[in-house]
Amino acid sequence: MAEYRLEMLGISKSFPGVKALDKINLKVRPGTVHALMGENGAGKSTLMKCLFGIYHRDEGEVYLDGEKVEIHNPDEALQKGLAMVHQELQPIPERTVAENMYAGRYPVKHFGPLQVVDHKKMFEETAKWLDDVKMPYNPKAKLGTMSIAQMQSVEIAKAVSLQARVVILDEPTSSLTDNEVEALFRIIRDLKARGVSLIYISHKMAEIREISDDITIMRDGTYVGTWAMDEISDDEIVKQMVGRELTNIYPPKNDAETGEVLLDVQGYSSIHPRSFQDCSFQLRRGEILGFGGLVGAQRTELMEAIFGMRHISSGQVFIRGKKTRIRRPQDAIRGGIGMITEDRRGTGILGCLSIADNVSISSLDQYVDLGVKLNKGKIEQLVKDNVAKLSIKTPSSKTLIQSLSGGNQQKVLISRWLANNPDILIMDEPTRGIDVGAKYEIYQIMIDLAKQGKGIIMISSEMPELIGMSNRILVMCNGHITGEVQGDEATQERIMSYATQF
Amino acid sequence: MNSKKVNVADTKGANANEVVTVGKTRMNVVDLLINNGIVILILIMVLWVGITKDNFFSMSNFNNISINVACRFIIAVGVSGCLITKGTDLSAGRAVGLSACIAGTLLQRADYSGRFELTQNFPELNVWLILLVCIAICCVFGLINGVVVSYLSVPAFIGTLGMQMIIYGINLVYTKSVPLGGYRTDYTVIANGKLFGLLPYLFIIAIVIGVFMWFIYNYTRHGKYMYAIGGNEAAAEVAGVNVKRTKIIIYVSAAALYAIAGFLLGAKSGGAGVNTGSGYELEAIAACTIGGVSVNGGIGRVSGIVIGVLVFELLKTCLQFLGIDPNYQYIAQGIVIVVAIALDIRKYIAKK
Numbered sequence: 001m002a003e004y005r006l007e008m009l010g011i012s013k014s015f016p017g018v019k020a021l022d023k024i025n026l027k028v029r030p031g032t033v034h035a036l037m038g039e040n041g042a043g044k045s046t047l048m049k050c051l052f053g054i055y056h057r058d059e060g061e062v063y064l065d066g067e068k069v070e071i072h073n074p075d076e077a078l079q080k081g082l083a084m085v086h087q088e089l090q091p092i093p094e095r096t097v098a099e100n101m102y103a104g105r106y107p108v109k110h111f112g113p114l115q116v117v118d119h120k121k122m123f124e125e126t127a128k129w130l131d132d133v134k135m136p137y138n139p140k141a142k143l144g145t146m147s148i149a150q151m152q153s154v155e156i157a158k159a160v161s162l163q164a165r166v167v168i169l170d171e172p173t174s175s176l177t178d179n180e181v182e183a184l185f186r187i188i189r190d191l192k193a194r195g196v197s198l199i200y201i202s203h204k205m206a207e208i209r210e211i212s213d214d215i216t217i218m219r220d221g222t223y224v225g226t227w228a229m230d231e232i233s234d235d236e237i238v239k240q241m242v243g244r245e246l247t248n249i250y251p252p253k254n255d256a257e258t259g260e261v262l263l264d265v266q267g268y269s270s271i272h273p274r275s276f277q278d279c280s281f282q283l284r285r286g287e288i289l290g291f292g293g294l295v296g297a298q299r300t301e302l303m304e305a306i307f308g309m310r311h312i313s314s315g316q317v318f319i320r321g322k323k324t325r326i327r328r329p330q331d332a333i334r335g336g337i338g339m340i341t342e343d344r345r346g347t348g349i350l351g352c353l354s355i356a357d358n359v360s361i362s363s364l365d366q367y368v369d370l371g372v373k374l375n376k377g378k379i380e381q382l383v384k385d386n387v388a389k390l391s392i393k394t395p396s397s398k399t400l401i402q403s404l405s406g407g408n409q410q411k412v413l414i415s416r417w418l419a420n421n422p423d424i425l426i427m428d429e430p431t432r433g434i435d436v437g438a439k440y441e442i443y444q445i446m447i448d449l450a451k452q453g454k455g456i457i458m459i460s461s462e463m464p465e466l467i468g469m470s471n472r473i474l475v476m477c478n479g480h481i482t483g484e485v486q487g488d489e490a491t492q493e494r495i496m497s498y499a500t501q502f
Numbered sequence: 503m504n505s506k507k508v509n510v511a512d513t514k515g516a517n518a519n520e521v522v523t524v525g526k527t528r529m530n531v532v533d534l535l536i537n538n539g540i541v542i543l544i545l546i547m548v549l550w551v552g553i554t555k556d557n558f559f560s561m562s563n564f565n566n567i568s569i570n571v572a573c574r575f576i577i578a579v580g581v582s583g584c585l586i587t588k589g590t591d592l593s594a595g596r597a598v599g600l601s602a603c604i605a606g607t608l609l610q611r612a613d614y615s616g617r618f619e620l621t622q623n624f625p626e627l628n629v630w631l632i633l634l635v636c637i638a639i640c641c642v643f644g645l646i647n648g649v650v651v652s653y654l655s656v657p658a659f660i661g662t663l664g665m666q667m668i669i670y671g672i673n674l675v676y677t678k679s680v681p682l683g684g685y686r687t688d689y690t691v692i693a694n695g696k697l698f699g700l701l702p703y704l705f706i707i708a709i710v711i712g713v714f715m716w717f718i719y720n721y722t723r724h725g726k727y728m729y730a731i732g733g734n735e736a737a738a739e740v741a742g743v744n745v746k747r748t749k750i751i752i753y754v755s756a757a758a759l760y761a762i763a764g765f766l767l768g769a770k771s772g773g774a775g776v777n778t779g780s781g782y783e784l785e786a787i788a789a790c791t792i793g794g795v796s797v798n799g800g801i802g803r804v805s806g807i808v809i810g811v812l813v814f815e816l817l818k819t820c821l822q823f824l825g826i827d828p829n830y831q832y833i834a835q836g837i838v839i840v841v842a843i844a845l846d847i848r849k850y851i852a853k854k
Contacts, residue, residue: 309740333742347740350733352800361730362741364723373721416741 002066005030005197006082006166011060013050020046023060024223026216028166031195033188035208035229038218039241039462044201047218048168052077052084064165075104083159084168091151093144098126100143101158129161130154133187149180156187160196167191168199171295173207185211205234217241242464250468251443253487254450258471259285261321262455263337263424265306268315276302276479279315283424283455288446290470290487291459292495297476299459300342303426307332307339309347320423333362338417342428342459344406348413351402355394356383358401358412363419386415390445407438414445425449426457431465443469463492477501540792540842544813544820551820558823565702567819569693572708573767575811578786578793579715580759582807583752585790586732588799589651589658591753593665594760594786597643598779600673601636601764605689606682606774608632614684618677629689637761643669644757648750666783673776683773693769704766711759716804724751732799788835789814792842814838 006028013021021043028034038044050057053071062069064080071077074084091100099106102122109118126139135153143151152172159167169188173181188198188211202208208215208229215232217224217240224240232240263283270276276298283289291299304310306317308326317324319335326332332339341347350358360367360379367375367382383397390411394404401412410430417425427446431439446456446469460466466473467490475483475498483498535542552558577594584591607618609632643665650661695703719725727748730738739745760779768774793810795802817838821831 307740329740330742330744339740341740347734347736350730350737350741350800352733352796353729357726357729361726361738361743364726368723373717374723374726376721420742 004028005065007063008051009061011047011050012058013046013055014058020221021050022222024218027226028197028199029214030197031192032213033192033198033200033211035212035215036199036201036218037208037215037237037241042218043221044218045170048084048170052082078162081163081165083162083164084170085152085155085159085172086170091143093142095143096140097137097143097154098122098139101126101129101154101161129157133157133160133190149176149183152184153187160191164196166197166199170201173202173204181207205237209234249440251447253471254286254447256286256451258287259453262319264318266316268302268305269313270301270305271311271313274479276305279481281474281481283457285453285455286450287471288450288456288458288469290466290473291457291476292466292473293476293499295461297499298479299476300428303428303457303459307337307426333420336423338420338422338425340413340427340430344409344413349401349409352400354398355401355412356380356397359383359386359415359419362416382419386418390415391441407434407442410434410442424455428459429461430458463495466495475499537845539845540838541809541813544816547820548816551823555823567815568705569702569770571811571815572704573763573770574785574789574815575708575808576711576759576763577782578789578807578811579712579804580756581783581786582790582795582802583728583756584658585787585795585797586728586799586802587749587752588732588735590662590787591647591756592659592662592783593643593647593669594783595779595781596666596669596673597640597757597760598764598767598782599776600669601640601761602768602774602778603673603677603682603776604636604639605632605765605768606685607677609686609689610684611686616684618680618682633765636765637758640757640761641754644754645750647757648753651753652746652749677776679776681773681775685769685772690769690772693766704770707766712804712808719804724748728752729800785814788839788842791846796846797843
């Protein structure tokens with residue numbers, strides 16, 4: 001038997017403008033849990049996508065039980081015994097547990113020349129496999145009626161039924177309760193005992209410590225190292241993950257006294273009981289207000305509601321002291337709010353449109369002659385000014401925005417709002433997926449805007465960024481604002497303690 | 503200082519771009535050929551037919567084609583707005599038919615023996631007033647289409663399919679399936695007359711409408727919003743575009759264009775019936791697609807639509823000149839549509 005169940009050697013992958021993976025190694029021993037850690041954007045998901053053939057790697061080799069394999073798509077991966085339980089599960093909620101487990105490989109029986117699905121066998125087999133992982137759910141229940149934890153165990157049972165040799169768990173506990181985590185760990189230990197190898201991707205140190213045997217750390221798309229869990233301390237892990245001095249990667253903050261209250265949010269509650277509830281806060285002129293919290297703390301949802309993208313059941317907004325009703329983004333924009341959304345592709349850029357169109361779309365009203373005709377000269381000037389001011393790297397203003405790098409796309413979106421000159425700018429994960437150089441430029445733009453007397457709300461899941469940029473930090477947990485920390489007093493521990501209050 | 507920065511950035515960008523272009527020139531030629539394959543094919547066909555057959559390159563044939571193209575173009579440019587915003591409008595053809603029938607019932611000669619029962623005692627009304635009546639009625643249906651698509655979030659395919667049936671039904675009820683004819687000459691002259699005895703009025707009308715729509719698409723907020731919605735509806739909403747209003751305007755103005763097209767079609771053929779315009783929506787959608795309007799939204803130019811409609815009409819005319827059995831002509835048209843859309847999709851996939 002080979003020493004390693006799975007070996008990934010020298011894996012590299014580039015996307016236009018960014019090297020996402022640079023000679024990554026990952027060696028997983030049989031019957032162990034191997035933790036894969038790294039900051040957001042370190043390349044963990046990209047590595048897994050390369051393993052499953054979702055991305056085509058540029059170089060590197062993959063060995064499974066010592067045998068070299070080429071995997072071109074997730075289906076092949078599954079046949080070779082690699083299974084993945086995704087961060088966001090992708091089940092078919094309207095179908096039963098059994099159908100989800102056997103999707104694409106239904107057991108069949110023959111009616112003469114006809115092949116039909118053998119439902120009886122399918123339900124029996126499903127029950128057997130669920131039993132096997134000690135999760136005796138009803139195979140005929142619709143998946144949509146189950147909790148996320150239960151869906152996860154169905155996915156794991158599916159992996160087991162496929163005789164998976166390697167099971168990858170991507171942030172499996174991010175939406176589980178403590179009891180559910182315990183149950184999951186029981187399954188994991190059970191799988192280990194059968195000789196299955198697991199790759200466990202998570203940010204949660206305590207869990208990693210409890211369940212893992214080995215750990216591989218990645219940083220900014222590079223391979224840092226692999227350790228046995230008992231020979232590396234928690235502090236050492238954090239140090240290896242961050243790997244750089246955190247000082248002076250942020251521009252100096254705006255020291256001026258903050259001014260009048262620009263935005264006053266009172267008692268904002270979502271129409272969904274599990275989303276944000278009773279959130280109140282104020283934003284002042286010249287301030288960068290950070291919003292911290294774990295994934296799922298409902299920060300994005302709160303901000304999108306303030307911007308009119310989501311419905312609320314109760315709450316009020318005052319902009320510069322004036323009560324404003326915001327029911328759709330147009331209302332918010334009219335009130336002087338701009339929004340850079342978290343999902344740049346989904347709700348930010350207009351991909352097949354030019355940079356000029358992307359910059360001007362929100363402020364076209366200012367460039368109209370005779371009530372109808374757009375003044376293309378003025379728009380061109382606006383775009384040129386912004387391209388220069390934010391040093392957007394682009395061949396021309398007619399270039400399609402989708403061909404720019406993430407950082408430049410983000411700058412185009414920022415200039416879209418600058419053209420509109422809002423007092424309040426909400427930025428949700430403004431530097432996600434952006435390379436280090438462009439990050440600094442975006443930080444500088446944010447500080448400059450604050451100095452000009454704008455108020456900025458920044459949601460960030462990167463703790464150092466939150467601490468390095470914010471004048472004040474509000475922390476959310478499970479839909480509630482649980483604490484406030486002044487920028488100069490902020491530490492990761494204090495923020496974490498608020499972020500995990502419930 | 504600022505301008506200096508711009509220059510630096512510009513030259514850098516331009517250089518980078520050049521390098522890329524040089525490396526990809528050969529690919530680009532191949533791509534160009536494949537992406538415009540249908541247009542190139544039709545051009546070759548036109549040349550061949552023109553050389554081998556008499557009368558193809560003649561004034562009368564040019565007039566004939568331009569009149570045919572005119573109506574189809576007006577319908578296609580109407581549908582294009584819906585397509586660019588990832589919608590569609592299957593009620594187009596029936597709206598054309600309804601407009602033609604309304605105009606027909608109101609513009610018959612006083613001495614025509616087979617006058618339409620309901621309107622036979624009406625006084626002789628102004629032709630342009632009747633055009634406005636047709637537009638107004640069709641716009642009501644366009645408004646309903648727009649509201650159903652935007653406010654009720656019904657997929658355009660289904661919503662306008664329903665409207666197609668509704669309009670057809672209304673037309674059946676209104677005309678009782680009676681074929682209409684015996685039009686006044688001040689009506690038919692709009693389609694059959696020529697400016698200075700040279701250019702058909704219809705041709706001129708189509709050009710005016712084309713220029714007008716080109717202006718709307720490229721030089722107005724409405725046009726920019728339309729492309730933004732097609733490019734990414736959710737992002738357009740976040741950027742402050744009034745998505746619902748823009749969509750409603752698109753469906754209403756499309757309906758107005760169908761009304762005009764129907765009115766002109768009636769004048770051109772000197773008659774109308776319940777099946778006038780039947781199936782035109784699909785030809786219009788096909789023409790748009792051949793002309794580069796992306797079925798994935800956000801992309802499409804008026805000039806492209808002109809080409810798309812021309813290609814389609816030239817194909818028909820060529821096949822006629824070649825004396826090909828009309829039944830086979832349908833097969834050829836069908837193949838052109840499928841191939842054109844496959845090529846369109848290919849462009850989109852290649853981008854990934």
